[in-house]
Amino acid sequence: MKALRLVVAALALVGVTALAAPLPATATEEESPVTWAVSPADESGPDGRSWVELELDPGEAATEHLAVRNFGDREVTFALTAADGYFTPTGRFNMLPSDTESVAAGTWITVADQVTVAPGGTAVLPFTVQAPEDATPGDHAAGIAASIYTESADEGAGLGVESRVGFRVMTRVTGTVQPGLDVDTNPNYVISWNPFEPGMIELEYTLENTGNVRLSVSGSVEHGGSTYPAPDSEQALPIELLPGDRRSVSIQVPDVWPLGPVMLPLTITQGVIAPDGETETLDPVELEVTAWAIPWPHLIIILALALVIAGLFWGRRRRTKQIEHLVDEAREAGRREAAQAPPRDDADPVADPRS
Missing domain, CATH: 2.60.40.10 (Immunoglobulins)
Incomplete structure (x- = not known):
């Protein structure tokens, strides 16, 4: 072997x-x-x-x-x-x-x-x-x-x-420095298993360095008076992107009630990393991300209950109509029988007293 x-x-x-x-x-x-x-x-x-x-x-x-x-x-x-x-x-x-x-x-x-x-x-x-x-x-x-x-x-x-x-x-x-950054967002609402508690939004965004120099990039979202991720957290640390790099980042935004569209202001701070290690700050990229917080499980349950109630109501009406139809048929049958019966003579013959 x-x-x-x-x-x-x-x-x-x-x-x-x-x-x-x-x-x-x-x-x-x-x-x-x-x-x-x-x-x-x-x-x-x-x-x-x-x-x-x-x-x-x-x-x-x-x-x-x-x-x-x-x-x-x-x-x-x-x-x-x-x-x-x-x-x-x-x-x-x-x-x-x-x-x-x-x-x-x-x-x-x-x-x-x-x-x-x-x-x-x-x-x-x-x-x-x-x-x-x-x-x-x-x-x-x-x-x-x-x-x-x-x-x-x-x-x-x-x-x-x-x-x-x-x-x-x-x-x-050396030559012309051309920084460039593309941002693609994908928000997703995660509903809570408890219908009496809010869910959260998972905002995933993809960063692509479309320029020719390294970038230092970080992103944050404002919601309900708070910033996510927290500024002092490890997730808030900037990431480094080489030219041509693509990186996906996820931010979790808690305490979001499923009440329809939610507007999330996403701010991407960026800077060019110089050969000496210093970062030259660029204008931030600011986006308004719309996340649809729809309570699909709750809506499905409500729809199911509505269908059950509608089914019961429809069944009851159907049975009522069937009974009415049977009564009408019985009445019609009685009228037809009465119309087809021969006339009856109920008078008794009187004997002739002269006989």
Whole structure:
């Protein structure tokens, strides 16, 4: 029986916050685990940045550094790769897996194929970002990572795991900045199971970055004197959209009685994220969303009761008409019988006294 070979990739990239705890990966069952971290650096070592932000003209190149830290107790050789970057539906930054070919900013990065790091040591390597001559203005996302590949065999099945840790590399190509945002709304009223309590509206809206630069976006709804989500809640935090990104967001608006159309003022705040991390505020997008709060279950029950009552009423009228019809037929039959009967002579013959 041929051995089954399965490859699994695991990736931990820097997103909005600093690099998380190093991702552990076990080389083999006999060897100690390998833990490591990768971060932006200068020539002397990690410089405290979470990721790399560059601004380049078309055709311009820049040299940056990365630091690979080996927290294990043995020497490890790491493979170094770069790939196109993207945000997942949950808002986490990621890069294409190693078996998927990059076609955008991931191809702009040149880095060594591998690096060997001593136990407890740190290796600092340069990498180059070269913007093509025909690079379009705006933001371009990529990621760079250090990885190890481990394999174990269990009863004839081979299991391979590629574990990667890295950070993102954002490049702003100079030129005309054109922010753009499309908003598509889909409100849905959720009725309460208790007819004496209000329901809620689930307002789902989809954001699409139609421009060429990153956007910081957040949305809120006003209803009944309150703002949803609450300004100090985690849901109120802005999300980041790369050019071309689409993201769906849901807001729950409670305490809505099913009394027909409900107007919900939706405000989308937006801003352009500059290469230095600052956000330039844009005019908000303001929409009036109409949600139909219709008590369909209640209306169905009322309709059913109305049909039952109408059925009873109609049945009673029908039976009354049937009885009236039978009485009329009986009367008509009596009249016909009376008209068809021969006349009767009730006088008795008188005897002639002369006889």
